[in-house]
Amino acid sequence: xxxxxxxxxxxxxxxxxxxxxxxxxTRFYREQISKSGYYDQLKHIVEPSFDEFESPGNLDTSxxxxxxxxxxxxxxxxxxxxxxxxxxxxxxxxxxxxKRIVGKDSDEIAADFAQIAQYIEGHPxxxxxxxxxxxxxxxxxxxxxxxxxxxxxFPHLESIRFGTKMVAYxxxxxxxxxxxxxxxxxxxxxxxxxxxxxxxHIGEISVDxxxxxxxxxxxxxxxxxxxxxxxKVNDDAEILAATFARCHxxxxxxxxxxxxxxxxxxxxxxxxxxxxxxxxxxxxxxLSGIQKTFKYIMSxxxxxxxxxxxxxxxxxxMRYHQNKASERIxxxxxxxxxxxxxxxxxxxxx
Numbered sequence: 086x087x088x089x090x091x092x093x094x095x096x097x098x099x100x101x102x103x104x105x106x107x108x109x110x111t112r113f114y115r116e117q118i119s120k121s122g123y124y125d126q127l128k129h130i131v132e133p134s135f136d137e138f139e140s141p142g143n144l145d146t147s148x149x150x151x152x153x154x155x156x157x158x159x160x161x162x163x164x165x166x167x168x169x170x171x172x173x174x175x176x177x178x179x180x181x182x183x184k185r186i187v188g189k190d191s192d193e194i195a196a197d198f199a200q201i202a203q204y205i206e207g208h209p210x211x212x213x214x215x216x217x218x219x220x221x222x223x224x225x226x227x228x229x230x231x232x233x234x235x236x237x238x239f240p241h242l243e244s245i246r247f248g249t250k251m252v253a254y255x256x257x258x259x260x261x262x263x264x265x266x267x268x269x270x271x272x273x274x275x276x277x278x279x280x281x282x283x284x285x286h287i288g289e290i291s292v293d294x295x296x297x298x299x300x301x302x303x304x305x306x307x308x309x310x311x312x313x314x315x316x317k318v319n320d321d322a323e324i325l326a327a328t329f330a331r332c333h334x335x336x337x338x339x340x341x342x343x344x345x346x347x348x349x350x351x352x353x354x355x356x357x358x359x360x361x362x363x364x365x366x367x368x369x370x371x372l373s374g375i376q377k378t379f380k381y382i383m384s385x386x387x388x389x390x391x392x393x394x395x396x397x398x399x400x401x402x403m404r405y406h407q408n409k410a411s412e413r414i415x416x417x418x419x420x421x422x423x424x425x426x427x428x429x430x431x432x433x434x435x
Contacts, residue, residue, distance in 0.1 A: 123288030142347035157196025322367025
């Protein structure tokens with residue numbers, strides 16, 4: 086791959102060389118969070134901190150390297166293919182620091198789309214492809230159209246998903262009429278066009294974002310939302326419940342609350358598993374039944390794991406949510422809890 090993936094240590098020198106102190110957000114997003122009334126929390130997403138130099142972890146803990154089957158394409162979960170189409174984002178979030186220093190300095194990932202298409206054709210169990218990277222909507226609509234040329238011919242693909250934070254960063258990107266035509270093209274191919282938004286906090290949901298979502302939903306585009314649980318930012322049941330309720334009001338279904346990864350330069354945003362479970366309980370107490378659509382997920386390098394609860398026996402109970410081994414999916418397992426643990430690997434295997 087053109088990504089440098091896998092486990093390695095980042096030194097303070099490397100972090101400085103990669104502009105760790107850069108304050109880089111879109112003007113729209115900066116104004117939105119400044120006026121939202123939540124700036125004291127949201128500033129941690131965009132403002133650099135010296136905690137980043139001391140933050141433990143590795144550059145990558147998600148297993149992309151081990152699950153890369155074709156350059157630019159990962160098949161980590163049986164039904165889902167992850168297509169890395171760009172290493173660019175509209176803005177640089179502090180908690181997603183890994184993406185700022187593992188990518189090459191170019192506009193996109195050097196993917197072999199013909200080879201990827203051949204792989205997809207040979208795996209009929211794959212029902213959807215997620216375009217990710219960076220942010221796929223950083224690419225031109227013409228480029229995205231060319232990528233679709235390689236995806237739409239396969240009848241076993243039921244949906245094309247786009248993972249993006251652009252709805253929060255720069256919703257005017259979706260005013261492009263050619264982008265509407267692109268979504269219509271997906272529908273005409275008999276597939277669902279799905280945008281996976283990334284609202285971590287209700288303060289990120291602007292009037293323009295709501296307008297964009299409503300307009301695209303009228304044209305048949307479906308919306309899901311995933312949030313990352315972030316220390317100092319949204320580690321509060323009331324804030325997250327309000328965020329998820331607001332998403333539902335707009336027709337966006339929250340489906341994942343992610344436990345933050347132990348990534349060098351961003352681990353100070355991690356929340357302990359005990360605290361995370363307390364927050365999840367608090368969210369569910371505040372939401373109505375129809376709004377309880379999210380799962381508390383850890384995106385481990387072995388697959389996605391749902392975090393269920395901390396038992397009276399002192400063990401953390403979990404369930405395999407997505408895994409390469411289909412026989413594991415749905416199985417519940419547990420590990421002894423260790424105070425302060427934030428990650429599966431922090432828990433003893435006994």
